[in-house]
Amino acid sequence: MGAGTEPDGSSRSDEEWERFLRESVAGVTDAPKEPSARARDVAKRLRSEPDRSLEGWRNYTPARPKRRTGWYVVGLLASLVLLAVALAPGRIVGLFGGADSSPLAAETARPTQAPPAQVAQRPTMDEPFRGSPAARWASGAAGITVPKAQAVGWMSAAEVERALARSRDFLVASSLDRAVLRGQRPEKAMALINPHQRDVQDLLKTAFRTPSEKNNPLLLFSRFQPSRTHLVGDVVKTRGRLTYREGKRGALQVTADVTFVYPVTRAGEDGDEIVRTIVRRELILSWDDPEKVITEPGTFSIVSYKYDMTNGGCGAPTGYFTPPFGTDRQTDQAGTEIDPYDRSAPVGRGESSADECQKATRS
Structure with missing residues (x-):
């Protein structure tokens, strides 16, 4: 096993590990910081689920249930037709019975x-x-x-x-x-x-x-x-x-x-x-x-x-x-x-x- 090991099992080179220790002791401001255990855990989980990595929680839209409005409309129209037939059967027969009411040429x-x-x-x-x-x-x-x-x-x-x-x-x-x-x-x-x-x-x-x-x-x-x-x-x-x-x-x-x-x-x-x-x-x-x-x-x-x-x-x-x-x-x-x-x-x-x-x- 090398001098440093990442959570996913990969190893850092000896030169990188020595540089990390030396700069940490010297107090260099831009010295690389070792990721925390939680950060390494999150990174590992994201790499194991690449398809989810592109989806942010702010742009997530939950699926909506499908509305069955078509049947309600059909039912309403059928009710209106039945009511019209009951009130004026002659006119409805003329409209839907094949009779043409347009003026002749x-x-x-x-x-x-x-x-x-x-x-x-x-x-x-x-x-x-x-x-x-x-x-x-x-x-x-x-x-x-x-x-x-x-x-x-x-x-x-x-x-x-x-x-x-x-x-x-x-x-x-x-x-x-x-x-x-x-x-x-x-x-x-x-x-x-x-x-x-x-x-x-x-x-x-x-x-x-x-x-x-x-x-x-x-x-x-x-x-x-x-x-x-x-x-x-x-x-x-x-x-x-x-x-x-x-x-x-x-x-x-x-x-x-x-x-x-x-x-x-x-x-x-x-x-x-x-x-x-x-x-x-x-x-x-x-x-x-x-x-x-x-x-x-x-x-x-x-x-x-x-x-x-x-x-x-x-x-x-x-x-x-x-x-x-x-x-x-x-x-x-x-x-x-x-x-x-x-x-x-x-x-x-x-x-x-x-x-x-x-x-x-x-x-």
Whole structure:
């Protein structure tokens, strides 16, 4: 064993030990000091645990228990969903049942198929279009698409644009005007019809006074009898479009194909029964060249008119739509079935008579 031994068993050289003794006796201030026993013990322990030597007690962070917050959040959300289903099941079904409630884009061409089936939901006074494809349709004139105008026949592009706007004005005045819907005469709409068109003027003279199968105001106008039927809310849903081409003698021929959905309830009752009367009209209007046809400025001639109607009543014409309520709805269970929201098929002649009604497959 050498002259000095370290705690770990290593030895100092004889020269270092002699130097240590000599400088200690001489009292040299910077003489090396022999480590204390405790210091040597600590040094030995640190060397035997090198991984711990870099970790100071001041920067030590104890491990925290993991919080299981995820399950609490999931449970809370599930509880809220169950509560919402209990309070408003219809809306939740609409949100999560695959029904899309976003507004439809404007119709620019005839669709290739009927709208998809909706979740069965009863309409309410606050949501009269609930459970219907019309819930996604635009309201009023906004649902009638007007194409870009170009010069046609005797009309310039600017004149075609004005004629298209007035054609839509006729649809608004005949099928959306609130006064007309409540049974008043459609004066604004009639003012747009060529006063020299004899057959249509004869219809207008007799239709409101003595309505019949041949002279029925419902051929051109939408009207409800206020003593029997009340409109629900201020909105009528619409979907359709105008198209145009050159007609006879260079005339501008405008075709309007529009579906109107009217939510109504029985007048004089506080019940919540709502019926949707659905009317699809197809009108062909001719804006004639005044040099070739006798007409008045700003008016058109009616080439043809036809419509499909459901939930508007059966039997002899009265000049008004007569939606069926309560037990009267059983009367409309016979007749030709029609999907009133299917705009992919051509418009038929939807006049209801005592012998046949149009039965809606959905409303």
